[in-house]
Amino acid sequence: MLTNRLTQLAGAMAEHQLDVVVVVPGANLRYLLNVSFHPSKRLTLALFRRDGGRPSIVIPTLELQGVHEHLGDVADAYQWTDSEGPSSALLEALEQVLPAQRARVAVEHTVMRVMELRALEDAGRQLGVQLEIVDATPLLARMRMVKDVHELAAMAEAARIVEAALGKTIAQIKPGITERQLSLICTQEIMAAGAEGESFGNLIASGPNSANPHHNVSDRAFQPGDLIVLDCGAIYRGYASDITRTVALGEPTPGARAMYDAVLKANTAARDFVRPGVTGEQIDQVARGIITAAGYGDYFLHRTGHGLGLEINPCHEPPDLVARSTEPLAVGTTFTIEPGVYIQGVGGVRIEDDVVITEAGCRSFTTFQRELLVVPS
Amino acid sequence: MLTNRLTQLAGAMAEHQLDVVVVVPGANLRYLLNVSFHPSKRLTLALFRRDGGRPSIVIPTLELQGVHEHLGDVADAYQWTDSEGPSSALLEALEQVLPAQRARVAVEHTVMRVMELRALEDAGRQLGVQLEIVDATPLLARMRMVKDVHELAAMAEAARIVEAALGKTIAQIKPGITERQLSLICTQEIMAAGAEGESFGNLIASGPNSANPHHNVSDRAFQPGDLIVLDCGAIYRGYASDITRTVALGEPTPGARAMYDAVLKANTAARDFVRPGVTGEQIDQVARGIITAAGYGDYFLHRTGHGLGLEINPCHEPPDLVARSTEPLAVGTTFTIEPGVYIQGVGGVRIEDDVVITEAGCRSFTTFQRELLVVPS
Numbered sequence: 001m002l003t004n005r006l007t008q009l010a011g012a013m014a015e016h017q018l019d020v021v022v023v024v025p026g027a028n029l030r031y032l033l034n035v036s037f038h039p040s041k042r043l044t045l046a047l048f049r050r051d052g053g054r055p056s057i058v059i060p061t062l063e064l065q066g067v068h069e070h071l072g073d074v075a076d077a078y079q080w081t082d083s084e085g086p087s088s089a090l091l092e093a094l095e096q097v098l099p100a101q102r103a104r105v106a107v108e109h110t111v112m113r114v115m116e117l118r119a120l121e122d123a124g125r126q127l128g129v130q131l132e133i134v135d136a137t138p139l140l141a142r143m144r145m146v147k148d149v150h151e152l153a154a155m156a157e158a159a160r161i162v163e164a165a166l167g168k169t170i171a172q173i174k175p176g177i178t179e180r181q182l183s184l185i186c187t188q189e190i191m192a193a194g195a196e197g198e199s200f201g202n203l204i205a206s207g208p209n210s211a212n213p214h215h216n217v218s219d220r221a222f223q224p225g226d227l228i229v230l231d232c233g234a235i236y237r238g239y240a241s242d243i244t245r246t247v248a249l250g251e252p253t254p255g256a257r258a259m260y261d262a263v264l265k266a267n268t269a270a271r272d273f274v275r276p277g278v279t280g281e282q283i284d285q286v287a288r289g290i291i292t293a294a295g296y297g298d299y300f301l302h303r304t305g306h307g308l309g310l311e312i313n314p315c316h317e318p319p320d321l322v323a324r325s326t327e328p329l330a331v332g333t334t335f336t337i338e339p340g341v342y343i344q345g346v347g348g349v350r351i352e353d354d355v356v357i358t359e360a361g362c363r364s365f366t367t368f369q370r371e372l373l374v375v376p377s
Numbered sequence: 378m379l380t381n382r383l384t385q386l387a388g389a390m391a392e393h394q395l396d397v398v399v400v401v402p403g404a405n406l407r408y409l410l411n412v413s414f415h416p417s418k419r420l421t422l423a424l425f426r427r428d429g430g431r432p433s434i435v436i437p438t439l440e441l442q443g444v445h446e447h448l449g450d451v452a453d454a455y456q457w458t459d460s461e462g463p464s465s466a467l468l469e470a471l472e473q474v475l476p477a478q479r480a481r482v483a484v485e486h487t488v489m490r491v492m493e494l495r496a497l498e499d500a501g502r503q504l505g506v507q508l509e510i511v512d513a514t515p516l517l518a519r520m521r522m523v524k525d526v527h528e529l530a531a532m533a534e535a536a537r538i539v540e541a542a543l544g545k546t547i548a549q550i551k552p553g554i555t556e557r558q559l560s561l562i563c564t565q566e567i568m569a570a571g572a573e574g575e576s577f578g579n580l581i582a583s584g585p586n587s588a589n590p591h592h593n594v595s596d597r598a599f600q601p602g603d604l605i606v607l608d609c610g611a612i613y614r615g616y617a618s619d620i621t622r623t624v625a626l627g628e629p630t631p632g633a634r635a636m637y638d639a640v641l642k643a644n645t646a647a648r649d650f651v652r653p654g655v656t657g658e659q660i661d662q663v664a665r666g667i668i669t670a671a672g673y674g675d676y677f678l679h680r681t682g683h684g685l686g687l688e689i690n691p692c693h694e695p696p697d698l699v700a701r702s703t704e705p706l707a708v709g710t711t712f713t714i715e716p717g718v719y720i721q722g723v724g725g726v727r728i729e730d731d732v733v734i735t736e737a738g739c740r741s742f743t744t745f746q747r748e749l750l751v752v753p754s
Contacts (some may be wrong), residue, residue, distance in 0.1 A: 038591050041487050062679050065589045065721070082680050083700045109492040110418050114484060114512075117491050135491075184568050191561050201574070212442045216413065302439050303459050323460045344442070 005032055005143065010052035012139050019103040020094075021048040021136050022120060026111050027310040027317075028140045030238060033074050037063055043086035043119055046075065047097050056093040058086060090123050098129045106136030141318040144309060146332040151239060151309065152356060155334060158195070158241035159354050159365035162234040165189035166368055170247055173228060173375045176221050179204040182230075183217045190234050199233025199240035210246070210348040213301055213340060224250035224377035227260075227347040238310055242336050243366045244352035250377030259341045259349045260372050262294035266339035267351040267370065270304060270321075274337075274355060274362035280305075280325030287321075287339040296341040305336040308354055333357045382409055382520065387429035389516050396480040397471075398425040398513050399497060403488050404687040404694075405517045407615060410451050414440055420463035420496055423452065424474045433470040435463060467500050475506045483513030518695040521686060523709040528616060528686065529733060532711060535572070535618035536731055536742035539611040542566035543745055547624055550605060550752045553598050556581040559607075560594045567611050576610025576617035587623070587725040590678055590717060601627035601754035604637075604724040615687050619713055620743045621729035627754030636718045636726045637749050639671035643716035644728040644747065647681060647698075651714075651732060651739035657682075657702030664698075664716040673718040682713040685731055710734045 009032065013021060023029045023046045025037035033055065037044055042060040049055065055075045064071070064079050071077060080089040103124070107117065117133070124131040147155065169186040186202045205215035207226040215229075222228065226249040233242040246263075248256065266287040273286045284304040291300045307317030319325055319335055338352030354365040386409065390398060400406045400423045402414035410432065414421055419437040426432065432452045441448070441456050448454060457466040480501070484494065494510070501508040524532070546563040563579045582592035584603040592606075599605065603626040610619040623640075625633065643664040650663045661681040668677045684694030696702055696712055715729030731742040 036593065063591055065591075065678075065719075081678075107491060109495060110490060112491045113487060114489045114491065114494050115486040117494070118486060187568070188565060191564070197578070214440055214442075301442075301458075320459075342442075 006048070006055070007052060008143055009048055010050060012143065013048070013050045013106075016106070016139060017104055018106045018134070019050055019099055020097050021106045021139075022046070022112070022116075023048065023136070023140075024108060024112050024116055026108070028108060028111070028144070031140075031144055031310055033071075035071055035074075036238075041115070042082075043080075043090065043116060045090070045116060047093055049097050056096060058089050058093050060086075086119065087123070090119060091126060094120075094123050095127055098124070098127060100129065102130040102132070104132045104134065106134050106139065108140065109135040109137050145307060145318055146330050147309060147334055147356070148332070152332070152334070154237040154239035155241065155309070155354065155356070156365050158199075158234050158236035158239050159243070161193045161195050161236055162190060162232055162241045162243050163366060163368045164193040165195075165234065166230065166232065166243060166245065169230065169232075170245070170373065170375065173222060173247065173249060175224055175249065175377055178219050178221045179206055179209070179217045180219050186230065186232050190232060193234065195234035195236060196238070197235045199235055199242055202232035203229070205229045205348070208345060208347060211342045211344050211346060213342055213348065213350065222249050225252070227252065227256055227349060229348060229350055231350065231352065240308060240311070241354055241365065242308055242352065243354065243368060244338055244350045245368060245370075245373070246349045246351060247373040247375050249375050251374060252372070256347060256349075257372070258294070259296065259343070259347075262291050262296050263339050263341055263349045263351050264370055264372075265294075266290040267337060267353065270337045270339065271353065271355060271362050271364060274357055276331050276357055276359065277328045278357075279328055280319040280321040280335075281323055283337070284321045284323060284325070287337070291339060291341060299341045299343050300339060301342055302340065305338050305352075307333070307335045309334055329357055331357050331359055383425070383432070384429060385520055386425055387427060389520065390425070390427045393483070393516060394481055395483045395511070396427055396476055397474050398483045398516070399423070399489070399493075400425065400513070400517075401485060401489050401493055403485070405485060405488070405521070408517075408521055408687055410448075412448055412451075413615075418492070419459075420457075420467065420493065422467070422493060424470055426474050433473060435466050435470050437463075463496065464500070467496060468503060471497075471500050472504060475501070475504060477506065479507040479509065481509045481511065483511050483516065485517065486512040486514050522684060522695055523707050524686060524711055524733070525709070529709070529711070531614040531616035532618065532686070532731065532733070533742050535576075535611050535613035535616050536620070538570045538572050538613055539567060539609055539618045539620050540743060540745045541570040542572075542611065543607065543609065543620060543622065546607065546609075547622070547750065547752065550599060550624065550626060552601055552626065552754055555596050555598045556583055556586070556594045557596055563607065563609050567609060570611065572611035572613060573615070574612045576612055576619055579609035580606065582606045582725070585722060585724060588719045588721050588723060590719055590725065590727065599626050602629070604629065604633055604726060606725060606727055608727065608729065617685060617688070618731055618742065619685055619729065620731065620745065621715055621727045622745060622747075622750070623726045623728060624750040624752055626752050628751060629749070633724060633726075634749070635671070636673065636720070636724075639668050639673055640716050640718055640726045640728050641747055641749075642671070643667040644714055644730065647714045647716065648730065648732060648739050648741060651734055653708050653734055653736065654705045655734075656705055657696040657698040657712075658700055660714070661698045661700060661702070664714070668716060668718060676718045676720050677716060678719055679717065682715050682729075684710075684712045686711055706734055708734050708736055
């Protein structure tokens, strides 16, 4: 599987006339080499060659031990200690992969930090090679957007886990419980259900707080009449799920029901619309059109969804379900569908599912009840 | 308090001849403006002016709501929506703060991503201003290294919380429990003890795994004779604690005891050595000298410690306790002291405390038993 991915990368590098692709710890490195690292200030870089030859990895000695057994099978290590610093190891590794005089090098704009970029630039200068540095993100994103059967199975399990936890979490909602208390319960239930971790710090937003799509969990206690947005996810074999449901604590107002109905219709219509060849923009238009027609267009503050897979916070995967996302999507592409309406001072509603494009249209990994759940108050 | 920090920043900018300091979401932004953001692919930048005037912040509309109430007090917002993209907002904000023709701009090399750097460079080109971009990390790190009384109180509480959790976690160690099970227990105990979160994913390394200082938690079950390294931390009011203790499950071998004694002596001597004016290099030399004299010099794989405060993974704070860290440290500087010995195939020991330099010498926030704890097997 990894060999296939490296072959595919070499092909893409030839197509884009790239000499080297430089990948830092994160989802792309995990995808390409099946190695994970603790994120760190210590320089760690993998260098992928255009000829498809063995990649090189510049790595702190401290980290090498953790990945050593596996890493030796897939890459050559250039290690450095805290007392040496990384410069020599980087020079030695780069010298092996850079062509003379000038090189086209792709780096991950949305992941690589300025410190790694400057280290590469300095090394290029020292080696007398002029580097043209371009963005590797589109190339790597395209590779990762369509999932294989193993990836889809992991995502289905990640969805199953989070839904089991979500049910148990919602069952513990009652007046007087705080957002922070429920957030902790949610974390515990996700871990108890078999997750490797949470996809992101879960979000519990109640009452007026639900009007903020990125609310930070607070000590607000639930009150009868609240809408409560629960947004959470589980990691399984590195792959993430991401689900949102909005419940009412006691009978909601007619206004809240109307908001909910608009969001549910948008969620349903968007899922029904998905089929091979649709674009992110089209799916967004379908969901946004329904919400706008219901009179809430100005309150749908974000895109309709984002890609999903190995990548979790802080960086979503492509595709984006948003205006100008005009690439036709293929079978096997996975993303969220999560329309929402947020009215300051009133409250908010979001309903989020994780789906994959199939030959027949759309399969949703998440199947948790979408009709409004009214918790007794 | 924040006003003081902005005044101090303006002074440092004048000293370093900087026109603008650009800060992305993270510890520095929290320190300077007391605002936190979800990390995101959406461009979010704060621009600090040399004249000490109100900072500007380029921010997705989606995020603005969460910080709006507070942000309006401290900064001017330049917002952008997903459909607009960030370019216009960034241009408008930069135009207000950049001098004509050329500007010296400092960015955080260890935090800012290439995407933000490129956005700045593009905006500079469009405005016809030549940007000289330098590293802001040393300047900001120096400001943050010495803590005020509020910060020290938060760190003491973060230490108290993690020590309460550590005691309850160790009490649940017995043969047959796995690293992953104990890791989950540790997380739950940290949250139950009152943490806002964990400082980092806690590390539980047992038996041969303890020889890897950055072990990824596994499904290995504890066995009599194991050394078990527990490394964990709690966040309180944004400030982190970070503690490591190593316990034995059943009576350890004489070799394991000898390793432990060397590490404990190094930890104690390093703490005893700390006083105003010492350097990170000197503290490292004290700890390393003792471990080397005991014959384990080649097995002390990392620096003796790192700064601690708002910053958690992936980026430690200064100071580094390592060779070439030659700046004299002032009263109020906080860091870890964490010598360790790691022998492949045998096991490892680390003993980590969180300390602050005081007029009198050194105060350790962490006070959990340092003598070897032998858990009944």
